[in-house]
Amino acid sequence: MLALKLLPFLAFFLGGVDAAVLLSCAALLVATLLFVFWIDYEASDFSPLRSRLDQLLERRDSIHDNLRDLKFENRAGKYAEKDYEEMKTAMENEAALVLAEIDEETARDLARTPGSRPHRAPAGRGAE
Known part of the structure; x- marks a missing residue:
């Protein structure tokens, strides 16, 4: 009408x-x-954000790549030896911190999981 x-x-x-x-x-x-x-939702739209462990693992990989690149650039003569050692030490220290955080996070995840126990090596030869 x-x-x-x-x-x-x-x-x-x-x-x-x-x-x-x-x-x-x-x-x-x-x-x-x-x-x-007319939106077609995918499963990834509902997935949670990256976990802290995922972020730490990504950071660890990034530091590893940076160390590899630094070593390559040092071999190419781009850095003075003193500068190279300083940057290498700083990256290695950062990598150690990230690895420690990864260990803490995995220990925390294991503690949260019901019925989980810390992994022990099986008793056998040489274990006394």
Whole structure:
């Protein structure tokens, strides 16, 4: 009913616009709305953020890559020996801190897990 009442107004307002243009605009509008609002969620959308352990492992890998690059650049003669040793020591210290945090985090995770026990080496030869 409302569409019939608006028809004379639309005909006056749109003037010489033919039905094919209006139909095309309506189809484009519907397609756009479907594209924007018809969201297909994936399982990764609901996954939790990275855990602290994942972040630490990524940081460890990054430090390892940086140490490898530093060694390569030193061999290429880019750094003075003193500068190389300072940077290498700083990165190794940072790596040690990250490894200690990884150990703490894994120990904390094991303590949180019900029924978990620390791993013990099996008694056997040489264990006295």
